[in-house]
Amino acid sequence: MKSHAHVVLALLALVTGTFAAIAGTAAPPPAADEVSATELAQWIRDRQPGLLVVDVRSAEAFDRDRLPGARLLADIDANALRSADTVIVYADARADAAVLRGMSNVPRVLRLHGGMAAWNEEVLFPVLRADASARQQRDFATRALLSRYFGGSPQLLDPGASPTRGRSRRGC
């Protein structure tokens, strides 16, 4: 009985571990009606035809910072929506589903996964550790190019430069 339980637990760990390897990252993937910040950045850079980026935040937030080419929701008329093939809506974090329902006549409406925060973290200010491997540095070069294209600045993190030592929460 005990050894059967051990085998079941071992198999459970092996299966969930294998699926973890297949999943790759622990970050939740974009939903079916979402687009990642990096993918959107590539669409904007490549000037994808029929793309309309809509900011559903307040006018103050829009004036402070916005995605390149984005338009405020209040400034968009029916003609602009009709001529768009793909509408991307974004907010600070996750755009309200009610906004999407108001655009039912557009062929494709997508939300920006992670909102403005994801745009800043993934596109404008990607971070590379100073002790990164050569492969990690090569992978980062592509993201750095995209960041500079949009006026961002890739960040180099020196992990040893922390002025104070953090608390340890290890136990035994």
Next chain:
Amino acid sequence: MSAPLIGDDSLGASLSAAVALGAGFGFALERAGLGSARKLIGQFYGRDLAVMKVMFSALIVAMLGVFWLSRFGLLDLGAVYVPLTYLWPQLFGALLFGAGLVVAGLCPGTACVAAATGRVDGMFVVLGFLAGMVGVGLLLDGFAVFYESGAHGAWTLPELTGLPYGAVVAAVVVLALAAFAGAEWIERRVR
């Protein structure tokens, strides 16, 4: 809603959660029989590798739980504290910790469990490590350079290896299962 459910600004709630989790941890250690120095020291003779099995089990349960909770959007990994890496002092500390474990037969967690269940050896180990903590605090300025050496910040295995997080999780699971099988084999050979 996603975890962590308690923010940094809520000290009372954080401490309450710490006490509850600590009690649960102690209970699990006691139920696994790890309040006994004889059982702990058995792993160095190959007689009883329960400590390694319990700790590795806890590790892979936590690791798989954190990975999948984050994957399903129930845990914000960015809000989870990752202890900072200071390579040289932590290597030295690990060696010292191991030596202390061999000498005392108990580590800090199991010493607290042993003391709480009335074992005198546990009480002396608790007194010993509390005295050690005070001593290190008093003498820290003398070896501050060593204490801060080999800093790598919040350094994780995916960052070190350049492998995807999920691949590292799978590798650790395989390593743990191999270690369990190896431990069983060693125990059978020694007995």
